[in-house]
Amino acid sequence: xxxxxxxxxxxxxxxxxxxxxxxxxxxxxxxxxxxxxxxxxxxxxxxxxxxxxxxxxxxxxxxxxxxxxxxxxxxxxxxxxxxxxxxxxxxxxxxxxxxxxxxxxxxxxxxxxxxxxxxxxxxxxxxxxxxxxxxxxxxxxxxxxxxxxxxxxxxxxxxxxxxxxxxxxxxxxxxxxxxxxxxxxxxxxxxxxxxxxxxxxxxxxxxxxxxxxxxxxxxxxxxxxxxxxxxxxxxxxxxxxxxxxxxxxxxxxxxxxxxxxxxxxxxxxxxxxxxxxxxxxxxxxxxxxxxxxxxxxxxxxxxxxxxxxxxxxxxxxxxxxxxxxxxxxxxxxxxxxxxxxxxxxxxxxxxxxxxxxxxxxxxxxxxxxxxxxxxxxxxxxxxxxxxxxxxxxxxxxxxxxxxxxxxxxxxxxxxxxxxxxxxxxxxxxxxxxxxxxxxxxxxxxxxxxxxxxxxxxxxxxxxxxxxxxxxxxxxxxxxxxxxxxxxxxxxxxxxxxxxxxxxxxxxxxxxxxxxxxxxxxxxxxxxxxxxxxxxxxxxxxxxxxxxxxxxxxxxxxxxxxxxxxxxxxxxxxxxxxxxxxxxxxxxxxxxxxxxxx
Amino acid sequence: xxxxxxxxxxxxxxxxxxxxxxxxxxxxxxxxxxxxxxxxxxxxxxxxxxxxxxxxxxxxxxxxxxxxxxxxxxxxxxxxxxxxxxxxxxxxxxxxxxxxxxxxxxxxxxxxxxxxxxxxxxxxxxxxxxxxxxxxxxxxxxxxxxxxxxxxxxxxxxxxxxxxxxxxxxxxxxxxxxxxxxxxxxxxxxxxxxxxxxxxxxxxxxxxxxxxxxxxxxxxxxxxxxxxxxxxxxxxxxxxxxxxxxxxxxxxxxxxxxxxxxxxxxxxxxxxxxxxxxxxxxxxxxxxxxxxxxxxxxxxxxxxxxxxxxxxxxxxxxxxxxxxxxxxxxxxxxxxxxxxxxxxxxxx
Numbered sequence: 001x002x003x004x005x006x007x008x009x010x011x012x013x014x015x016x017x018x019x020x021x022x023x024x025x026x027x028x029x030x031x032x033x034x035x036x037x038x039x040x041x042x043x044x045x046x047x048x049x050x051x052x053x054x055x056x057x058x059x060x061x062x063x064x065x066x067x068x069x070x071x072x073x074x075x076x077x078x079x080x081x082x083x084x085x086x087x088x089x090x091x092x093x094x095x096x097x098x099x100x101x102x103x104x105x106x107x108x109x110x111x112x113x114x115x116x117x118x119x120x121x122x123x124x125x126x127x128x129x130x131x132x133x134x135x136x137x138x139x140x141x142x143x144x145x146x147x148x149x150x151x152x153x154x155x156x157x158x159x160x161x162x163x164x165x166x167x168x169x170x171x172x173x174x175x176x177x178x179x180x181x182x183x184x185x186x187x188x189x190x191x192x193x194x195x196x197x198x199x200x201x202x203x204x205x206x207x208x209x210x211x212x213x214x215x216x217x218x219x220x221x222x223x224x225x226x227x228x229x230x231x232x233x234x235x236x237x238x239x240x241x242x243x244x245x246x247x248x249x250x251x252x253x254x255x256x257x258x259x260x261x262x263x264x265x266x267x268x269x270x271x272x273x274x275x276x277x278x279x280x281x282x283x284x285x286x287x288x289x290x291x292x293x294x295x296x297x298x299x300x301x302x303x304x305x306x307x308x309x310x311x312x313x314x315x316x317x318x319x320x321x322x323x324x325x326x327x328x329x330x331x332x333x334x335x336x337x338x339x340x341x342x343x344x345x346x347x348x349x350x351x352x353x354x355x356x357x358x359x360x361x362x363x364x365x366x367x368x369x370x371x372x373x374x375x376x377x378x379x380x381x382x383x384x385x386x387x388x389x390x391x392x393x394x395x396x397x398x399x400x401x402x403x404x405x406x407x408x409x410x411x412x413x414x415x416x417x418x419x420x421x422x423x424x425x426x427x428x429x430x431x432x433x434x435x436x437x438x439x440x441x442x443x444x445x446x447x448x449x450x451x452x453x454x455x456x457x458x459x460x461x462x463x464x465x466x467x468x469x470x471x472x473x474x475x476x477x478x479x480x481x482x483x484x485x486x487x488x489x490x491x492x493x494x495x496x497x498x499x500x501x502x503x504x505x506x507x508x509x510x511x512x513x514x515x516x517x518x519x520x521x522x523x524x525x526x527x528x529x530x531x532x533x534x535x536x537x538x539x540x541x542x543x544x545x546x547x548x549x550x551x552x553x554x555x556x557x558x559x560x561x562x563x564x565x566x567x568x569x570x571x572x573x574x575x576x577x578x579x580x581x582x583x584x585x586x587x588x589x590x591x592x593x594x595x596x597x
Numbered sequence: 598x599x600x601x602x603x604x605x606x607x608x609x610x611x612x613x614x615x616x617x618x619x620x621x622x623x624x625x626x627x628x629x630x631x632x633x634x635x636x637x638x639x640x641x642x643x644x645x646x647x648x649x650x651x652x653x654x655x656x657x658x659x660x661x662x663x664x665x666x667x668x669x670x671x672x673x674x675x676x677x678x679x680x681x682x683x684x685x686x687x688x689x690x691x692x693x694x695x696x697x698x699x700x701x702x703x704x705x706x707x708x709x710x711x712x713x714x715x716x717x718x719x720x721x722x723x724x725x726x727x728x729x730x731x732x733x734x735x736x737x738x739x740x741x742x743x744x745x746x747x748x749x750x751x752x753x754x755x756x757x758x759x760x761x762x763x764x765x766x767x768x769x770x771x772x773x774x775x776x777x778x779x780x781x782x783x784x785x786x787x788x789x790x791x792x793x794x795x796x797x798x799x800x801x802x803x804x805x806x807x808x809x810x811x812x813x814x815x816x817x818x819x820x821x822x823x824x825x826x827x828x829x830x831x832x833x834x835x836x837x838x839x840x841x842x843x844x845x846x847x848x849x850x851x852x853x854x855x856x857x858x859x860x861x862x863x864x865x866x867x868x869x870x871x872x873x874x875x876x877x878x879x880x881x882x883x884x885x886x887x888x889x890x891x892x893x894x895x896x897x898x899x900x901x902x903x904x905x906x907x908x909x910x911x912x913x914x915x916x917x918x919x920x921x922x923x924x925x926x927x928x929x930x931x932x933x934x935x936x937x938x939x940x941x942x943x944x945x
Contacts, residue, residue, distance in 0.1 A: 029943045160943040204940035214936060220926035222918040223690060242936075246928045254914045256925050258689045263715040267682040270675070270712070274686025277673060278651070278694070279919025281926070282686065296676050390937040393930040398923055431919060432651045432671035433691050439648060442664055442672035453619075454664070 003072035003092060003192045006036050006061035010143065011071035013078045013085045017049025019133035020077075022161055022172070023140045024055040028385065029157035030149050031059055032205060035197040039065035040205075040385035041578065046230065046323045052081045061197060065386060066502035067578040072192070073147070075139050076101050077117070094190050096142060113187055115142055120178045125171060137172045141179020148193035151180060204390050208381035211352040212311060213239035214391065215359015216283060217246065220398055223282035225260040225271035230323050231379040232285040232313040239285075265290035269297040269308065276307045277443065279403075279431040281363050283309035288317045288330055291337065298372055299338025300445040302468070305418070305427065307366035307373075307401070314378040316576045325576030326379035328498055329548035332555065334374050335526060341465060345475050346526040347375045350501035354524070355381065356391045360398075361480065367401035369475055370426060378547070380578040381499040402428045409436040417441040417452040418464065425471030472527055479525035484535060490517040492592065493539035495532075497523040497553060499578065500545050506581035507588070516594055518543075523553070528560055536564040543588055545571045547579050608644040608840070616641045618668040623658055628780035628806030628821070629728050633665045635783045636697070636726075639790035640667060643838065650695045651687050655680040655709055658735055659701035659728035659806070667697075678709025681716035681725075685907070688721050691917040692908050695794065696723040703733050706742040706761040713763070717770045719907045720798040724790070727763050727801070728780070730808040731819040738811035745888075749816030764898055765884050767801040768877050773904035774800035775880070777895045779828050780807070781821060785895060788836035788863070792897070795838065797858045798906045805893055824893055831872045831883070831896030832865035857902045865897060874900045 003009075010027065014020040028040045039058045045051035058068060073094045076082045082101035089095055091109040099116040106112050118131075120138050125131040137158070144154045154176060162169040212235050216224070221243075226236040240259045248255045258275075262268035268284045275282040286294065291312050301308050314330045316322035335344055345365060347358045358375050366373040402422075409415055409430070415438040418427045427450075430439040441452040448464070449455045487508070496504045501522055508518050521535045536542055536557070544554040551570035558565040571587045573579040588594075605612050616637045621630050640650070647669035654660035656677035663672045675683045684696055705713045705727050716725070731744040740748075743763070744756040767775045774796040778786040786804060793800035805828075807813055807821040814820060818827075832853075837843050839860035845852070847866055855863040855874060865874065873879060880899040887894035914921070939945065 025943070157943060161945070163944065202941070204937055205943070206940050214933075218927055218933065220921075220923055222921060222926055223686065225686070246932050247926065248912075249914075253912055255912055256914055256918065256921055258911045258913060258918060260685065260689065260911075262682070263711060266679060267685075267712055267715065270679045270682025271686035271689075274673070274683035274688075275690040275918075276686070277683075278687040278690035279917070280686070280690035282690070297679065300676050390941070391933065393933050394927070398927075430671075431691075432687065433649060433694055433917070433919075435646075435648050437648075437669060440669045440671050442674065444672075444674035445676055446674065 008072035010057040010073040012055045012075040016051045016053040020136045023136035026157045030153040033153040037063040064506045067580045069582045124174045137175040138179040141176040142183045145180045145183035146190045208355040209235035210238045211355035212359045215356040217242045219360030219363045223275040223280040225262045225268045232287045235285045265293040269294040285311040301372045302342045305370040309362040311375045313382040322576045331552040345373045348497040352386045352388045364399040406436040416450045419450045424474045483522040485520045487517040490519040493519040493542040495521045496545040503579045503581045507584035549574045618665040621665045626809040631780040635786045653698040655704035657701040681712035690919045698725045702729045702741040702743040717772045721907045724793045727803045728806040732812040745818040748818040768899045773798040773901040775899040777803045788834045791836045795861045829892040835864040837862045
């Protein structure tokens, strides 16, 4: 797509650990403050300092937030990657090069600006180490001038971040000015620019992990145990800082929560199960390798029926894989996580708002269903910056499920932990500490009957397993339903989930503009609700878009609806970068036999 | 000296029968059943409220035993070697509970060694009993990691690997209560268990508990006869709960006393050399020498009653986290507004 005003991407190539985050956030926020929708995506290495890192800002007046194929503005600060970075830029693009970075011969149809960044920053910062950090702000000044970003907005965005550090703010302001002045004196402005609009009024910019943390906070989490792992750590850390701020008494310093950094993911899920069994609202956060370690305990929680909330911020596997890249490939292994017959409830957030809502909802579902509930986010959603409407305060109380306290026990003659009294597959539980002679029971992962007594009886085992399957049926009516968007004249359907949503939305518009209308089902949870079958039935061909190699969601759909399996076509994306709209359009076109115009 | 009233009831009006559980399914004569008996008696004498106790275990013969005592309490039979993480979660969620954990040598010293050490390191309030027989019973007689060097298996194989001493590891990690006992010595075990239940942090009690089926033959160091012969008690132990005002008459220099955080006292009557359970280095030395001399040194090996429990570190509110109402855990709307406004402006 040709870059136009308010419709382009800025790609900044720096070195990890060089402090480019402040610079990039300033640029992103300044454009956002001009009323133009933005998204920010970090492409970073599994490294603390020294390796290349990229930040891509998408500026899009129509509000498309997905990654795009190719970039329009390059800021090349890193000599290690500049040759490749420059070579990747297409006709019509703008290249802002740090003077002296290696550069190939650049075709005439690109606009090249060579900036003596190091010279510009020298008079501002005496300390050489500090200079490496502040130099990034100089490019903000240059880019802002070239693209017509209001200097006042840039200053506002910078002071929002550094307002509490006046010395740093002054130094960075000087760097901004040096960049802008240089550009004003020496450079022609770019062929496309940012124009002030009013499309970000009242919106927020937030990462999915932070949004999930807010959900947990307002969902009344009381226990978090976790083991550090990218890309989930920022969820746990963000939650911990919110909890410290809002759930610790400012006078007594007493907390209504506990956060425990576990020794590994096995212990993390173990602590969650212990806490949840005892009545806490307990959760853990992890990513692929950690999820693998939680396998045995997950089966335990399923069979012994203990609530648990487990966030998996998916990264690229198998094994260590690409720890800092995104994927949706944990789906199948999570649905059936454990040996033996299990199937789990899974929430699939597509947006930061979903992360917030599911951060609360996951607890209600886990406690209502007495089972582990997984929230499958991913690195793109979790660690990148998304624009959203502000989140709404919950208008409902929490659901703590079927728990019998001493008063309730006083009204019954017997209590059997695993008796299906309500015929919905969900039994009643009691919490340790309940002062009633009937309250106690014995939780175990071995074969048990309705009274929670040990048994190896074939009939009883089967009866319990059938009830658990019935409980999964009950879950269908409780999980968030899909969102379906019908288009007039659509012959084909698209089914997607999670962060793929944004590329799908854009792809549908692109295809519609070419006359190819599509219906769309955005899946929000497993098990599938009845709407899913209806959607599949209504179209001859349904394209299932997912970010994994084997079409895992399509496989689950085929398992569930074998008679509809022939309608499914997979659109797959699994290189570790977030999926983009063009890839979807190209694949659908090819399969539908539609030629690009 | 038992705090039992004459009518067979303890101080909260319960009888011994109220502390029993289901019938054991272990082999007749199993050391673990003797420990179960001591747990029942100790819980009865201590006047524990059954509903305030959570029984926890892992996997193995020993881990089956929580079903055989305190049937009114909630029980949690976890996965193999992971009881410590369950215990940590339970303890943090409801600090008003008394946690009683039972594990074995395979469960603790092999598959669960990592979790065991981290439990001790955090000082989670819990009585952690290791029913230690040096052998895997449920899977029919393989060596465990606590098997002594030179000990012979039923199959004839001899163990050449160093045993893992859970007491020494616990002391090394600053555990505030470390004791070793013998399933065949209830007179020593019971006061140790009662004292451990009064301790405010992790209490590790390693109980040598011979396996009558797979490790009771000649050549096994953990056979009943061999343990009986090589049991080397450090002292005679008496436990005096905080609610009893009893003085024990010993000649000066004959005994030592350890006062626990709740005011209860442990009196240690000298048997041989004077032993100071407050000296970690000496405790490790004693364990080491005992092993060199093929002796099982039993008694209160180490005590640091004032060591801060995990909850203190977390600075939790007094009410159990598990029972906090919604209004205490869901911040008001103003908080969300404040956060949202910061996300609009980018101000931190």
